[in-house]
Amino acid sequence: MRFFPFSYQAGLVALLLPLAAAAQTTPSSSDAQPTQWHLLDPQQNNGVMGLSAERTYQELLKGRTATPVTVAVIDGGVDTAHVDLRGVMWRNPKEIAGNGKDDDGNGYIDDVYGWNFIGGQDGRNIDVEAYEDTRMLARLEPLYQGKTRNQVPAAKRAEFDLYQQVKKSYQTHYREDNEHYDQVKDTYPQTQAIADQMKQALGVSRLDTATLRNPPTDNADLRKISQLFYQNLKAGGYADLESVLDDMKRAYDQTKNLVEYSLDLKYTPRGIVGDDPDNLKQRFYGNADVTGPDPTHGTHVAGIIAGDRTNNVGIMGVAGLPVRIMAVRAVPNGDERDKDVANAIRYAVDNGAQIINMSFGKYFSPHREAVEEAIRYADTKGVLLVHSAGNESIDIDTKKQYPSPVFLNGKTIPNMITVGAASRTNNQELVADFSNYGKKNVDVFAPGVQIYSTLPNNTYGNESGTSMAGPMVAGMAAVLKAYFPKLSPEDLKRIIRESATPLHTKVLKPGGKTTIDFAELSNTGGLVNLYKAVQMAQQVQ
Known part of the structure; x- marks a missing residue:
């Protein structure tokens, strides 16, 4: 699996949705584009x-x-x-x-x-x-589901033990991925709706940190919401809300796919490749x-x-x-x-x-x-x-x-x-x-x-x-x-x-x-x- 951390993305969802969770941080004095600090x-x-x-x-x-x-x-x-x-x-x-x-x-x-x-x-x-544990469970479950270790021949008990490990891992994946999906499937459209409303109210096409720090309005409520977004964007290292929405959309799409396909015991896309995935000589x-x-x-x-x-x-x-x-x-x-x-x-x-x-x-x-x-x-x-x-x-x-x-x-x-x-x-x-x-x-x-x-x-x-x-x-x-x-x-x-x-x-x-x-x-x-x-x-x- 490619290593984008779901836990981090889920944290950003909470961090960057001020109406759901307003993290109070000290804003930076600079509104420049994110720098390559790692260099x-x-x-x-x-x-x-x-x-x-x-x-x-x-x-x-x-x-x-x-x-x-x-x-x-x-x-x-x-x-x-x-x-x-x-x-x-x-x-x-x-x-x-x-x-x-x-x-x-x-x-x-x-x-x-x-x-x-x-x-x-x-x-x-x-x-x-599919996840590897999904693929392995699909293979092993018909062999061992409902059986105890004592009911399995001695020569097969190592594989039975593997089945138990795979089943536990799959259940953890299932629970965590569905929890992540529940987090992003609602917050993404909510944040998008808030962003659209703010753009219309402020008369701007982009909600970057410079705009949010000093929004073009005298409306106290709009200025307060803008400040919350500004603080959270700076805490997250983002230059604008559009970048956050892009990340949230990607997290939504990825978690949706994992829930609907990677956890599906019957999902087998390998036919697209046309090889035998277990033939290691190919x-x-x-x-x-x-x-x-x-x-x-x-x-x-x-x-x-x-x-x-x-x-x-x-x-x-x-x-x-x-x-x-x-x-x-x-x-x-x-x-x-x-x-x-x-x-x-x-x-x-x-x-x-x-x-x-x-x-x-x-x-x-x-x-x-x-x-x-x-x-x-x-x-x-x-x-x-x-x-x-x-x-x-x-x-x-x-x-x-x-x-x-x-x-x-x-x-x-x-x-x-x-x-x-x-x-x-x-x-x-x-x-x-x-x-x-x-x-x-x-x-x-x-x-x-x-x-x-x-x-x-x-x-x-x-x-x-x-x-x-x-x-x-x-x-x-x-x-x-x-x-x-x-x-x-x-x-x-x-x-x-x-x-x-x-x-x-x-x-x-x-x-x-x-x-x-x-x-x-x-x-x-x-x-x-x-x-x-x-x-x-x-x-x-």
């Missing part, structure tokens, strides 16, 4: 906990020559025509677009920007998929449409990694040219399949990616061995994988999340780094409330709250999640690899980990009210810092 240096910017990208370019990398690096984004799709991405997209040099031929002989026809493993040869694409299926029906998530991720830094438009990625983005579509709304993830990794590796970003995950992996074989293959080819830790506020040392940072044999995966999400302030809210954590299984934290990046159709916006934190680290790895090309995946992982800034801030434990030492939430206890990472790389090469 800033904490020492130079009043403790804003960015990763120090701009300082690194100005002080350490100025005048140095970078070498080409390709970063694969395994996700739900990327808007390759976006003004801030089209100049940085990887292009298959041996493939001729649109001629219906496999010009380079790699088994994939017209794979100009990458490949789509959840599409069919007829051009159709999977958008919404490699050559799908289509060349790397954008897909919903490229929101992947487009935002791609912009964080390598949005064009030279065109003076929109945003800047952590990494600059000649870093390129390869789009590999394998992650639907719902849960990705192990087969597709394994093939996506292999495709990226075989076509020259040196770094792979994986902002997705799930809690059951029926074909885990296939994914691990692909990860081992990536290691033999010198490829680093960056994985988001997940957004359920849980300790992934105690509840496994896949792809796991540990092999089935218990050994740590040497070429994978797992990333949690942090916010911009070094106080008790430094760790994102939604972020997963783990003293053993999370390596570092990176900025992941209210991150401003590219969105489809040449637009921009803030998103939050470990999905945003992962590409911060993928972008850092790309910078290190571009300027220090001899670094191996293990070198990159070690440098990013060892250069992270250790912090002992007392923070709210994700999902709870108690405080914990920030250093206890990952195995480095650190927040990533590109400046220190480059300094360390300079000593190595």
Whole structure:
């Protein structure tokens, strides 16, 4: 599943609907568009906990020559025509677009920007998929429903136990998703109606923070409501109410799809692809449409990694040219399949990616061995994988999340780094409330709250999640690899980990009210810092 945190979106719904819940916060003195705070240096910017990208370019990398690096984004799709991405997209040099031929002989026809493993040869694409626990329950329930463990043959009891775990997980998904849907299905149209009424009353076409701070009216009630909206927009890091409504609409659509399809035990969209999803030997299926029906998530991720830094438009990625983005579509709304993830990794590796970003995950992996074989293959080819830790506020040392940072044999995966999400302030809210954590299984934290990046159709916006934190680290790895090309995946992982800034801030434990030492939430206890990472790389090469 792509990692947009539902808990965070639900919180924004409450925060940004003043008539339902008016959060009282101190407004900022600035009404500028949301800044890319994650690129800033904490020492130079009043403790804003960015990763120090701009300082690194100005002080350490100025005048140095970078070498080409390709970063694969395994996700739900990327808007390759976006003004801030089209100049940085990887292009298959041996493939001729649109001629219906496999010009380079790699088994994939017209794979100009990458490949789509959840599409069919007829051009159709999977958008919404079932959860993995839904798929597994649909298979196991006819075998074990109504039975006790003692009624099951000894040889089948392990599978019976799995059935019980899957059933419990499904029931939790069912309850939580329906609760989220109940929250957004009413508040979205209510907020839209209020916004329309306010625009009409104020005689404006857009409710941005400048208008709401000083609305063109003497009506005391309108001024009071405008001030509440203003305060909440600033607290949420939004420039205008229209952006909030866009986020609420997306949350509404996504939760509606999950409730109606991802939880449906009879929903099987795989016929669109036309393969056998359990045949792990199949490699050559799908289509060349790397954008897909919903490229929101992947487009935002791609912009964080390598949005064009030279065109003076929109945003800047952590990494600059000649870093390129390869789009590999394998992650639907719902849960990705192990087969597709394994093939996506292999495709990226075989076509020259040196770094792979994986902002997705799930809690059951029926074909885990296939994914691990692909990860081992990536290691033999010198490829680093960056994985988001997940957004359920849980300790992934105690509840496994896949792809796991540990092999089935218990050994740590040497070429994978797992990333949690942090916010911009070094106080008790430094760790994102939604972020997963783990003293053993999370390596570092990176900025992941209210991150401003590219969105489809040449637009921009803030998103939050470990999905945003992962590409911060993928972008850092790309910078290190571009300027220090001899670094191996293990070198990159070690440098990013060892250069992270250790912090002992007392923070709210994700999902709870108690405080914990920030250093206890990952195995480095650190927040990533590109400046220190480059300094360390300079000593190595």
